[in-house]
Amino acid sequence: MTDTATEIDRSKMQVSDEVAIQINNMNKWYGTFHVLRDINLTVNRGERIVIAGPSGSGKSTMIRCINRLEEHQQGDIIVDGTELTSDLKNIDKIRSEVGMCFQHFNLFPHLTILENCTLAPIWVRKTPKKEAEETAMHFLEKVKIPDQANKYPGQLSGGQQQRVAIARSLCMKPRIMLFDEPTSALDPEMIKEVLDTMIELAEEGMTMLCVTHEMGFARQVANRVIFMDQGQIVEQNEPEEFFNNPQSERTKLFLSQILGH
Amino acid sequence: MSDLSYVRTEMLEQKAPPASSVGLVGWLRANLFSSVGNSILTVVTLFFLLSLLASMMPWIFLGIWNADSLSHCREIFAERYGDSTEYACWAVVRDRWDQIIFGYSFGNLNEGLYWRPLVGLALIILALLPILYPNVPRVLYVATAASLFLYPWLIWGGSIWGPLTIALCIIAGVFIYRFASRFMIMAFAMPVAIVGTALLIYFAMAPVAGALGSAVPIELQSVPSREISGFVLSITIGIVAIVASLPIAVLLALGRQSDLFIVNKLSTGFIEIIRGVPLITLIFVATVLMKYFLPSSVDLDPVLAVMVLVTLFTAAYIAEVIRGGLAALPKGQYEAADALGLTYWQAQRLIILPQALKISIPGIVSNFISVFKDTTLVSIVALNDPLGISDSIRSDSDWNGIVWELYGFIAIVFWLFCFSMSRYSLWLERQLQTGHR
Numbered sequence: 087m088t089d090t091a092t093e094i095d096r097s098k099m100q101v102s103d104e105v106a107i108q109i110n111n112m113n114k115w116y117g118t119f120h121v122l123r124d125i126n127l128t129v130n131r132g133e134r135i136v137i138a139g140p141s142g143s144g145k146s147t148m149i150r151c152i153n154r155l156e157e158h159q160q161g162d163i164i165v166d167g168t169e170l171t172s173d174l175k176n177i178d179k180i181r182s183e184v185g186m187c188f189q190h191f192n193l194f195p196h197l198t199i200l201e202n203c204t205l206a207p208i209w210v211r212k213t214p215k216k217e218a219e220e221t222a223m224h225f226l227e228k229v230k231i232p233d234q235a236n237k238y239p240g241q242l243s244g245g246q247q248q249r250v251a252i253a254r255s256l257c258m259k260p261r262i263m264l265f266d267e268p269t270s271a272l273d274p275e276m277i278k279e280v281l282d283t284m285i286e287l288a289e290e291g292m293t294m295l296c297v298t299h300e301m302g303f304a305r306q307v308a309n310r311v312i313f314m315d316q317g318q319i320v321e322q323n324e325p326e327e328f329f330n331n332p333q334s335e336r337t338k339l340f341l342s343q344i345l346g347h
Numbered sequence: 348m349s350d351l352s353y354v355r356t357e358m359l360e361q362k363a364p365p366a367s368s369v370g371l372v373g374w375l376r377a378n379l380f381s382s383v384g385n386s387i388l389t390v391v392t393l394f395f396l397l398s399l400l401a402s403m404m405p406w407i408f409l410g411i412w413n414a415d416s417l418s419h420c421r422e423i424f425a426e427r428y429g430d431s432t433e434y435a436c437w438a439v440v441r442d443r444w445d446q447i448i449f450g451y452s453f454g455n456l457n458e459g460l461y462w463r464p465l466v467g468l469a470l471i472i473l474a475l476l477p478i479l480y481p482n483v484p485r486v487l488y489v490a491t492a493a494s495l496f497l498y499p500w501l502i503w504g505g506s507i508w509g510p511l512t513i514a515l516c517i518i519a520g521v522f523i524y525r526f527a528s529r530f531m532i533m534a535f536a537m538p539v540a541i542v543g544t545a546l547l548i549y550f551a552m553a554p555v556a557g558a559l560g561s562a563v564p565i566e567l568q569s570v571p572s573r574e575i576s577g578f579v580l581s582i583t584i585g586i587v588a589i590v591a592s593l594p595i596a597v598l599l600a601l602g603r604q605s606d607l608f609i610v611n612k613l614s615t616g617f618i619e620i621i622r623g624v625p626l627i628t629l630i631f632v633a634t635v636l637m638k639y640f641l642p643s644s645v646d647l648d649p650v651l652a653v654m655v656l657v658t659l660f661t662a663a664y665i666a667e668v669i670r671g672g673l674a675a676l677p678k679g680q681y682e683a684a685d686a687l688g689l690t691y692w693q694a695q696r697l698i699i700l701p702q703a704l705k706i707s708i709p710g711i712v713s714n715f716i717s718v719f720k721d722t723t724l725v726s727i728v729a730l731n732d733p734l735g736i737s738d739s740i741r742s743d744s745d746w747n748g749i750v751w752e753l754y755g756f757i758a759i760v761f762w763l764f765c766f767s768m769s770r771y772s773l774w775l776e777r778q779l780q781t782g783h784r
């Protein structure tokens with residue numbers, strides 16, 4: 087596990103009472119396979135949640151339901167007061183409020199870094215091009231790669247690409263960010279630069295849901311760790327409690343495997 | 348252990364590569380004589396190439412350009428070279444090139460009309476520039492729009508007010524769409540606008556065009572469809588097919604990927620049916636058999652029918668090429684586009700299609716090249732493609748017996764077009780290269 091030695095600033099990392107995401111009794115099936123079972127989750131604004139669990143436990147599926155990359159069949163998901171139904175208007179509204187970063191970055195290889203970042207603001211938010219470019223440069227500076235703006239994704243390293251992907255999401259000024267294993271396709275040296283970017287984001291009070299195996303990050307940044315297994319939320323707790331005093335057998339086994347060596 | 352340690356303090360200078368790996372000798376050695384087997388192959392191939400050239404070169408270069416007929420050519424050969432060997436009689440090309448290129452309608456029967464297809468071709472080149480090259484001023488799209496109406500007028504002739512009124516009706520259609528989309532969603536506004544435009548064209552075109560025509564008569568001598576021939580015919584059909592098939596193909600490919608049941612089945616059915624039937628059969632059915640089914644009052648324009656068919660035929664093939672390109676894109680691209688909140692059409696236009704089409708360029712251009720050559724199949728419905736014209740040149744008593752010269756000339760013209768398309772596609776692929784992936 088990468089240890090991030092940087093002291094982090096907790097002053098802005100406050101959780102408000104306002105609810106950002108509310109998931110009630112959500113169920114999902116792939117055909118006859120019951121992937122998500124009775125998920126109940128409330129995320130307040132400003133929370134930083136790390137979701138852990140063994141492979142195939144449904145972590146990705148759950149966060150992908152939040153912006154409708156996957157469709158749930160039962161229960162309801164309310165994001166920022168808007169309920170996710172098959173109504174396209176709601177889906178578009180939620181997607182423009184919720185940013186997402188993927189394991190494999192998914193940058194658009196035929197567009198430059200700058201174009202990757204301005205595309206959605208220009209077409210979805212109808213921001214004038216010049217303004218969109220200024221915003222994009224602002225966020226590229228934030229992730230520390232403004233000098234790569236005119237290159238293509240194929241010319242960047244993995245860590246740089248993932249930071250661009252984060253900047254691209256931020257350009258939409260999202261109120262919630264979802265991360266699906268943002269560092270697991272990266273070499274150890276690049277993991278740190280991406281985690282640093284994410285920590286910075288957390289320090290600014292962004293609401294974050296993060297699927298990751300970086301337990302150092304979880305300890306340092308998260309205010310809640312959720313453990314999933316077989317499509318269910320098995321346990322959730324504050325990081326200290328979660329790591330030092332896990333309740334369920336399944337969690338203990340998982341933690342011993344992941345921290346054991 | 349310490350006596351084993353070694354740290355280099357200065358880096359060595361690079362040395363020049365050995366002489367045997369650079370320059371002409373190096374190239375020859377690497378590419379032609381790298382092994383015994385390879386050397387033998389090189390020598391044998393060179394021998395065949397040289398003997399082929401030795402027999403062809405005199406025929407081509409000792410041929411003559413100035414003569415009135417084939418027998419005249421032969422007289423000159425006998426006189427000049429003394430033996431009875433045959434050389435090329437290029438005089439036939441010099442005499443009839445304009446018929447082959449411009450056809451009967453604009454060729455040497457009507458010499459004053461060369462300008463019409465030439466202006467048409469220039470217009471098309473101008474119209475294609477902004478589409479083909481990224482750095483051309485966008486103003487040229489005006490030429491693109493204009494050529495849609497002016498090119499048919501230049502080729503078929505008649506009053507200019509016909510095509511212009513159609514253009515006006517379509518512009519009116521765009522306004523109908525703008526107006527309608529204020530009250531309803533796009534899916535309804537579109538059909539309303541299309542029906543509106545069709546009604547306008549159906550009811551208003553004839554009287555308006557007639558009135559304008561009698562007020563300000565601007566007319567070109569009209570050319571019946573059947574008389575359009577030679578390369579003018581091939582190029583007209585080819586360009587229409589190429590330009591019109593691409594958007595249809597994109598829609599078909601998207602349709603085949605679609606989750607909407609009816610759209611999906613219709614696209615799949617269309618593609619599979621068209622691909623299952625040879626082009627020649629389609630052309631034959633559309634022009635010859637359709638006559639029996641249609642009421643006799645409907646006059647089926649053979650060139651138009653062929654254009655429609657060749658377009659649909661090409662579209663079906665290209666749709667499959669594009670489907671391959673779509674399938675090659677990682678799913679993450681769709682997800683990233685969705686996650687950013689782009690709508691289906693925005694995602695297709697900005698993210699998916701640019702990449703899918705880029706992957707498909709070689710396949711698409713191959714199809715363009717083959718459809719351009721397939722335009723010679725129109726001879727089956729008695730239209731005169733360049734080969735048809737060469738047949739009738741041969742049936743003239745002056746040039747009876749000439750074969751290779753005409754075919755050679757036609758082949759060279761076809762090759763020029765096809766080769767340019769192929770080079771363009773290579774250039775485009777290089778332009779669109781954006782780093783390794």
Ligand SMILES: Nc1ncnc2c1ncn2[C@@H]1O[C@H](COP(=O)(O)OP(=O)(O)OP(=O)(O)O)[C@@H](O)[C@H]1O
Nearest residue numbers: 116119121139140141142143144145146147148267
């Ligand atoms: N499109 C699909 N069709 C059918 N089954 C699927 C599909 N996508 C995922 N699954 C199944 O759903 C389960 C949960 O998948 P999910 O990707 O959410 O797991 P995960 O917790 O993210 O695992 P990992 O840590 O490996 O990413 C797995 O058993 C997987 O096989």
Ligand SMILES: [Mg+2]
Nearest residue numbers: 145146147267
């Ligand atoms: Mg996953």
